[in-house]
Amino acid sequence: MHSTRPGCWVRDGVIATSSPRRWLFVLTILVGSFLLFLVQPMVARMVLPRLGGAPAVWNSAMLVYQALLLGGYAYAHWLGRFTVRRQAAIHVALFLVAALWLPIGIAQIGAPGPGQEALWVPLLLLASIGPVFFVVSAQAPLMQRWFAADARAGDPYYLYAASNLGSFAGLISYPALVEPTLPLAAQSWGWTAGYALLVLLVAGAAAARWHGGAEAHAAATDEPRPTLRRQLHWLLIAAVPSGLMLSTTTHLTTDIVAMPLLWVLPLGLYLLSFVIAFSTMERPTQIITLIAPVILLAVGGLGLLSSGGGSMMVALASLAMLFIIATALHGYLYHLRPATQHLTLFYLIMSAGGVLGGLFAALFAPLIFDWVYEHPLLILAAAMLLPLPALLPWDRWLGLEAKTARVVAAALVAIAAFGAWHMVGEWTGRLDSTTTSWGIAIFVIGMLVIGWRWAYVPVLALLMIGVGGWDTIQESFTGARVRSYFGVYTVTDYPASNQRRLAHGTTLHGLQRTDAAHRRDPTTYYGHQSGVGLTLDKASALAGQNASIGIVGLGAGTLACYRRPGQRWTIFEIDPVMVDIARDPKKFTFLSDCAGDTSIVIGDARLQLAGQPAGHFDVIVIDAFSSDAIPLHLLTKEAIGIYARALKPDGILLVHISNRFFDLEPVLAAEAKARGWTSAIRMDPGPIGDEYADLTGSNWVALTATPGRMQKLTGGIRPRKASYADGAWVPLEARENFERWTDDYASTLPVLIWKNIIGGRDE
Structure with a gap:
């Protein structure tokens, strides 16, 4: 069997046109794959408030999805032993049984006991969508099998292209269309309608092969x-x-x-x-x-x-x-x-x-x-x-014998090795003229040896090592870099400027002065003129000497040096690796110098704050939104309700919203309006002169249910165009018709700063 022209195949020397029901199988596969890639992010949004954003949760979710997908493919393979009629009866029956789990929702099962979370999360996901996901995941291979059961159908493998086209459509449509326009309840019912359509399409596909009397092995x-x-x-x-x-x-x-x-x-x-x-x-x-x-x-x-x-x-x-x-x-x-x-x-x-x-x-x-x-x-x-088809078959052009060509290729690899060694010696973190020349030379050698895999792979490895790779490998032996499920953290000293920096990938995540006179000074977003600096400096005046402070987000521990004697602090941090870095005095000393006995609670902040006593904190600082993938579940109506419960009636909620890609001001403005709270934003311009070069511009939002407390903090909210250099707080800027974020509806698309997305600006 082979293709002669689109829509026709040769089978046993006879040209046969494709099945008239091809469109039915294409549509069935498209719909099934679309639904499969739509349900994954939808369920992730549903479970986020209940499970939090810890990596163990998402790793468990990924394992469940992959296991169900693999199970669906194994099920489709197992069905292949039966006739199409028997396959169809079993599959449609399984569809109807799985429909008992609709509409999509999170199963109500008891909370896990201590140490049982690793088993409980997969159990929750399996109980919530397991049967539905399993039966839908079998569509792509099973529909191709049924399609091929008709001798006129032709090669079924191209239908897998339709399957992935449907998957791509589902992937793009959720963040672009579904999440911004529909609450979760409507998403669930819409998906249920799609499932019903899929059942009808599967039944139609079965009928197309059932009445023909074809069997699964007919085209074998x-x-x-x-x-x-x-x-x-x-x-x-x-x-x-x-x-x-x-x-x-x-x-x-x-x-x-x-x-x-x-x-x-x-x-x-x-x-x-x-x-x-x-x-x-x-x-x-x-x-x-x-x-x-x-x-x-x-x-x-x-x-x-x-x-x-x-x-x-x-x-x-x-x-x-x-x-x-x-x-x-x-x-x-x-x-x-x-x-x-x-x-x-x-x-x-x-x-x-x-x-x-x-x-x-x-x-x-x-x-x-x-x-x-x-x-x-x-x-x-x-x-x-x-x-590896030879792009430049120079050995044939030169008429070389195979053995001679291999010798030449080996010599070229040796030259590439010398070049890589030279690049390692010259590498300074950027390509100068010498390293650039050698890099180009190794690249050309790689093109010349494409026809020999044993030569091509080493040349590629040598090019990697020459272009900065040796520095990357060496850094693994210094102890300055550590990795967790949240990212790669690197601690680097800069003696010329008396700085030690914590980088999270390409993002500056913390900075400390290494000279003794200034090592307790707050830096980056946390200077005394920032919103958090102004608030914590006044914490004792606002709430007394025994003020209770909650901090969400540890970083390098910079805020610790705002703690005063008598104050009770609790820090919430999701990444245990970050706690290790902040507590290690060989890396950063903010905690050890200023607040070594501070309680640090590890876990998702929303879940952990929900377990705190009601009315416990005078100030809660939320510092979790400066990264590039913000945790939505920490800014919904329900999340703010948890913070409000943990705060005293006149407590202050302080939220850090400096972000290169998201404008979160309308989110908090809508929340403050809905609750009738007083709100203000402190837009710190950042460093003014060389003396404050370690500071960074920042935006901090303060919210409280007590106008008098806001007046005491800000000294009076000034007009929006006030000078920001003298500690001014100004009103939040609301956006007309902005919909309040809830656990049922929240989308980042309306608050994206598109010019920074396009520009790719990094800090």
Whole structure:
């Protein structure tokens, strides 16, 4: 069987037109895949207020989704032993049983006991969407199997392109359309309507094959079962793009440019690569496969660089590399596809490969590595698996024998090794003329040896090491860098300016002066003229000598030196690694110098504050929104209600909203208006002269239910155009018709600062 022209296939020497019901199978697969990629972020939004944003929660969720997807593919493979009629009866019945879990919602099960959270979170997700997700996930391979049961249908594999097109549509539509326009309850009912449509489409597809009397093995050939080696090859080819998609996301947000919703781009490109690779258009895949080794050299050569400097060009190049490599590998996978009788086995192993790549990049790598080393490792793995057609067949042009050509290729590798060694010696954190010349030379050598995998892979590795890679590796042995599920943290000394800095990827996360006279001075967002500085300096005057202060977000511990004798402080921090850094006097001494006995509560701030006694705090400081992926569940009506409960009746809620990508002022303005609270914002202009060079401009919002307390804090709220240099607080700027955020409805799209997204500005 092979294609002759679009819509026609040759089978046993006879040209047969495609089945008239092709549209039905395409539509069924599109709808099923669309629903599958829509339900994942929807359920994530539903469980966020209940489970918080701890990484263990999302790792558990990912494992549940992958296990259900793999289970769905295994179920589709198991069904293949029956006739289409029997398959259809079982599958439609399972659809109807799973409908008992609709509309989508979070199951009401008892709270976990101490130490049982790791089992409870997967149980909650399985009880909430397990049957529905399982049955929908079987659509792609099962519908292809049914499609191929008609001898007129032709090759079913191109339907997998439709599956991934549906997945891409679901992925994009949720943050762009569904979340900004519909509350969760309406989303759930809308998804239920889509599920009902899918049941009808599946029943229609079954009827299209049922009455024809065709059986699942009707189009089968005599091709033997694929060998274990071939199956392992499928597994590895599927695993590398899956892992590379996740590692590209991590690498971009850690060392290139952190941006909100950035995860959508790599995942979307990963899905689109399937659309191209599994389509009937072979020419684009062939072209991409030809240029893939060159792109891997040009962009993958930067894979060990840990100082991207916020460059959007590097970010776009990394995304282009992911798309090209994924398309080339998926095209190779499509080339290696078996006969239709082994279709479900093929997809089962593909799914297992996706799970394998995801587990490595998302779960194991943060535990094993102190930097994003999974990214260069997966780049090298891609080089080991890619088809390597010789782009410049110089050995044939020169008429060289194979043995002679191999000797020349080995000599070229030796030259590349010398060049990399020279680059390591000259590397200063930026490419000068010498290192640039050697980098270009190694790149050209890599192009010349594309035809020899044993030479191409080492040259790529040498290029990585030469372009900043050696510095990245060396830093792993200094103890200055540590990694958690939340990111990569690096502590660096700058003796010339008497500074020690904590970097979270490309973002400055804390700074301390190292000279004894100033090491207790607050820096960055937390200077005495900032909103938090003005408030904490007045805490005793506002609430007495025994004021109770709650701080959400530890950082380097900078705020600790605002603590005064008699005050009771509690700090809430989600990342245990950050606590270790702040408590280590060899790194930062804010805590050890000023508040070594401060209670630090580890966990999601909303969940932990909900467990605090009512009316406990005089001031709560929320410092969790300066990163590029803000925790929505900390700014909803329900979250503010938890803070209000934990505050004394005249307490002050202080929220840090400095952010390069989000304008959160309308969110808090809407919340203050709905509650009838008094609010103000302190816009600190930042450093004025060299004396305050360690400070950063910041925006802090104060909210309280007691106008008198606000008057005492601010000395009177001034007009919006007041001078910010003298400690002025001004009114919050509300946005007309801005909808209050709740656990049922919240969207970041209306508050995105698009000019900074496009500009890729980093701090």
